[in-house]
Amino acid sequence: xxxxxxxxxxxxxxxxxxxxxxxxxxxxxxxxxxxxxxxxxxxxxxxxxxxxxxxxxxxxxxxxxxxxxxxxxxxxxxxxxxxxxxxxxxxxxxxxxxxxxxxxxxxxxxxxxxxxxxxxxxxxxxxxxxxxxxxxxxxxxxxxxxxxxxxxxxxxxxxxxxxxxxxxxxxxxxxxxxxxxxxxxxxxxxxxxxxxxxxxxxxxxxxxxxxxxxxxxxxxxxxxxxxxxxxxxxxxxxxxxxxxxxxxxxxxxxxxxxxxxxxxxxxxxxxxxxxxxxxxxxxxxxxxxxxxxxxxxxxxxxxxxxxxxxxxxxxxxxxxxxxxxxxxxxxxxxxxxxxxxxxx
Ligand code: GLO
Ligand code: MG
Numbered sequence: 001x002x003x004x005x006x007x008x009x010x011x012x013x014x015x016x017x018x019x020x021x022x023x024x025x026x027x028x029x030x031x032x033x034x035x036x037x038x039x040x041x042x043x044x045x046x047x048x049x050x051x052x053x054x055x056x057x058x059x060x061x062x063x064x065x066x067x068x069x070x071x072x073x074x075x076x077x078x079x080x081x082x083x084x085x086x087x088x089x090x091x092x093x094x095x096x097x098x099x100x101x102x103x104x105x106x107x108x109x110x111x112x113x114x115x116x117x118x119x120x121x122x123x124x125x126x127x128x129x130x131x132x133x134x135x136x137x138x139x140x141x142x143x144x145x146x147x148x149x150x151x152x153x154x155x156x157x158x159x160x161x162x163x164x165x166x167x168x169x170x171x172x173x174x175x176x177x178x179x180x181x182x183x184x185x186x187x188x189x190x191x192x193x194x195x196x197x198x199x200x201x202x203x204x205x206x207x208x209x210x211x212x213x214x215x216x217x218x219x220x221x222x223x224x225x226x227x228x229x230x231x232x233x234x235x236x237x238x239x240x241x242x243x244x245x246x247x248x249x250x251x252x253x254x255x256x257x258x259x260x261x262x263x264x265x266x267x268x269x270x271x272x273x274x275x276x277x278x279x280x281x282x283x284x285x286x287x288x289x290x291x292x293x294x295x296x297x298x299x300x301x302x303x304x305x306x307x308x309x310x311x312x313x314x315x316x317x318x319x320x321x322x323x324x325x326x327x328x329x330x331x332x333x334x335x336x337x338x339x340x341x342x343x344x
Pocket of ligand 1: 049087132133134174176210238248283
């Protein structure tokens with residue numbers, strides 16, 4: 001049975017095109033207008049930061065936050081959309097300059113935990129139990145600034161506090177090795193899964209693998225996926241592409257390395273990813289050069305490339321593959337794959 005994939009992206013993937021060296025180049029699009037785009041582009045799932053749902057949450061009481069989030073849930077229902085996950089945005093507030101859970105300042109650590117509990121309230125109001133942890137500033141610019149042993153324990157303690165607060169939530173860690181930090185404490189899938197073992201319930205800690213982040217760590221995204229799948233921990237993905245070791249590019253899926261993308265789809269297909277409700281999440285930026293009226297193509301194109309690659313996976317000659325593997329003819333296997341991708 002072929003998986004019927006459902007796709008998701010976050011509202012930040014439709015954006016104004018600013019980069020560190022230049023201002024915005026496209027008008028801001030209202031959240032409600034973005035929601036109306038989802039179905040047209042072929043997407044059912046909405047990924048959220050807590051403040052995508054409740055932008056002024058720092059100025060509101062917990063009850064007010066829940067009321068606002070419930071209104072967003074109503075909008076999702078009106079558009080026939082579902083919330084896939086909510087992620088606490090712990091990298092913009094002045095109190096998270098030096099990290100959230102790993103900040104050296106106890107008052108700032110307290111803020112990070114409070115904010116995470118409000119993020120859980122928002123997730124519950126949006127009817128999702130999945131929290132994504134992109135641990136943006138949980139790292140250092142210089143090694144001596146923090147204690148790396150303490151830091152990891154502090155992240156685990158923060159997770160425990162969240163688990164105590166709500167018995168149903170699960171946390172999918174999105175590892176990334178660098179940017180904005182020089183080094184982060186949870187750079188890879190292996191680190192993230194092992195971090196789960198320091199918490200009170202490892203079964204509630206899983207993974208969100210982003211292709212570009214794995215590549216930035218010098219790893220192959222499909223192997224990272226395989227590692228997570230072996231632990232039954234691949235709970236969502238952030239598919240995109242990345243042209244080598246530079247800033248996090250978030251390019252259209254498959255646009256740099258088609259074979260690398262094929263192998264990601266291949267392992268997802270092989271292990272039935274999506275059949276238990278996991279979504280094919282994208283995390284992709286439009287090029288800065290893209291005119292505003294066509295600045296959503298990166299999303300629909302990535303979805304199309306994913307689905308076409310799923311067909312390529314299904315039509316791959318697995319009998320020839322098995323024979324070549326048995327003969328240890330990996331040169332032959334290489335040609336089989338490349339010819340298949342070339343449509344030969
Ligand atoms: C940045 C991350 C970021 C997260 C998002 C969800 O490098 O990929 O986009 O995925 O904030 O937590
Ligand atoms: Mg991401």
